[in-house]
Amino acid sequence: MDSVRNPFAPGAGSRPPELAGxxxxxxxxxxxxxxxxxxxxxxxxxxxxxxxxxxxxxxxxxxxxxxxxxxxxxxxxxxxxxxxxxxxxxxxxxxxxxxxxxxxxxxxxxxxxxxxxxxxxxxxxxxxxxxxxxxxxxxxxxxxxxxxxxxxxxxxxxxxxxxxxxxxxxxxxxxxxxxxxxxxxxxxxxxxxxxxxxxxxxxxxxxxxxxxxxxxxxxxxxxxxxxxxVGALDSEDAKRAIRQPVEAEGEVITDAAIDEIIRQTRGYPYYLQEWGYQCWERADEGQPIEAAHAARATIEAIRRLDEGFFNVRFERLTPKEREYVLAMARLGAGPYRSSDVADALGETHQSLGPRRAQIINKGMIYSPGHGDIAFTVPMFDEFLMRKYPPAQ
Ligand SMILES: Nc1ncnc2c1ncn2[C@@H]1O[C@H](COP(=O)(O)OP(=O)(O)O)[C@@H](O)[C@H]1O
Ligand SMILES: [Mg+2]
Missing domain, CATH: 3.40.50.300 (P-loop containing nucleotide triphosphate hydrolases)
Structure with a gap:
């Protein structure tokens, strides 16, 4: 569809086309x-x-x-x-x-x-x-x-x-x-x-x-x-965040396409806008946005996030700090016990304290509870696993 009319195009102050939920x-x-x-x-x-x-x-x-x-x-x-x-x-x-x-x-x-x-x-x-x-x-x-x-x-x-x-x-x-x-x-x-x-x-x-x-x-x-x-949008609100802007432009998006978007983004607003943007770019004028468009949008959206949103944050970490977050990601989806991260790195919980504190100060990870650690960027673990796939 016409990029000029793309309602999900990033605008001033990152104001979303529909402030849902x-x-x-x-x-x-x-x-x-x-x-x-x-x-x-x-x-x-x-x-x-x-x-x-x-x-x-x-x-x-x-x-x-x-x-x-x-x-x-x-x-x-x-x-x-x-x-x-x-x-x-x-x-x-x-x-x-x-x-x-x-x-x-x-x-x-x-x-x-x-x-x-x-x-x-x-x-x-x-x-x-x-x-x-x-x-x-x-x-x-x-x-x-x-x-x-x-x-x-x-x-x-x-x-x-x-x-x-x-x-x-x-x-x-x-x-x-x-x-x-x-x-x-x-x-x-x-x-x-x-x-x-x-x-x-x-x-x-x-x-x-x-x-x-x-x-x-x-x-x-x-x-x-x-x-x-403030968290991810629930499924009703996430649907509205996508459907409303499309319909306001006089276009249509199918339920199947929306389901794919929600499955991929888990309702996180930044990702919803990215997927909405890519879907629009892939569909034809006057034709509904369908699941196939959404599937192709997924590939492109992930590529763009990996190069931009995720990578700029990763780049701000020192090599030692990268080792730490990679060890987190390899443990699966968070939150993680910091002692498990320490074990994975073959260090003690105490010796890693300063490193952990620095990554926290950089706003990359936070402690949701005593002894726990988690990423501040949703789905960052998945990005790291794409960037550094486990050895076969
Ligand atoms: N309620 C919402 N519904 C739909 N999109 C939203 C909503 N809130 C934010 N967004 C979009 O999500 C992205 C991130 O918003 P932002 O306010 O910068 O997040 P944060 O400050 O929490 O990092 C922006 O592109 C914005 O347009
Ligand atoms: Mg902000």
Missing amino acids: RDAIIEEATVAIQRALLGKSVRSQMLLGLRGVGKTVLLNKIEDIAQQAGHVTTSAEVREKQRLSDLLAPRLSQVLRRLSLVESARRQAHAALRALRSFVSVFKLSYGEVNVSVDAEAGVADSGDLESDLTDLFLRIGEAAQAADKAWTLLIDEIQYLCEDDFAALIVALHKINQKELPVVFFGAGLPQVAGLSGDAKSYAERLFLYSA
Whole structure:
């Protein structure tokens, strides 16, 4: 069919043609956004799931909803090894500039900008973009302790949003890349805001390991966040994710073709889009997409995933780390006992600790439970077995 009309072609922000199966999460977020505007207490939401399940798409959707409802929004994605202060400072300055344009909030926004100024200098953030053209306020957000300074800053921003009769939505993606101290500081700051009932809502997204915090941060987090698991779509939703976009283009796809797609993708959103794309490319204009097209799509989709999605991630691992993940894959489908991986490599569980930790830090594997380990990319084990077939 005409590639120009292919509804599964990757577009801006990886927005899917049909956002299937996420109504409950969207509804929950919408309610929080509206409650914040009414000055009512809200719960922060944390979306956790593997790679390619649609977390970023959801955060984008939630940001749209918040903006339409009249929130000012700040969205950011943490990069590996990035500090929270680096990530937030320039973005907070933007949001405060916007709030300072509202007459009723000018004074509070200014106060918040002064707090930001202190924050920037105490954390030695060298940003042309921040360029906060106000004097620092002594004693606010300048202790050098991220936990209390971030709290000061968030409180000021919340007060400015309140004075503007607005609310502030903060969205942070790839939360698992925050170091433990930064994550703890974020949690404490959000917790304090919550107690003051300021109009601030937080949405985070990350790999499932984010739930594995320790100490005080953990007990705070459990009260603070509503955790939502984002996973593969169930069969009804997966069918809709494929059928709806095809039919919206005036074309038809058979049940048998859809069954093949679901069997191959197991309902994982990223893979559904890939298979949908390939099916469309293989079918003829005005003729139904059939099982035979889907079968050919499977071959092409797997080839493309192996070369792209899977391989770029594999390439980021060192030779030693590759050995480790290969040993995992050879044990079959996960999760795996880390002691079994150690046995397979002829090493001890302890000696492999640092290597395992590095692969976790790279976001390739995570620990779903004590002593267990699993891939963060669905079906990564199958990719590795294709790439390194067992000796005959
Ligand atoms: N609910 C959904 N239904 C159909 N496709 C989806 C859905 N959510 C995400 N996708 C598609 O899956 C892919 C991965 O989404 P993304 O948000 O980048 O995943 P993540 O951030 O979890 O890695 C994108 O191509 C997106 O269009
Ligand atoms: Mg993402």
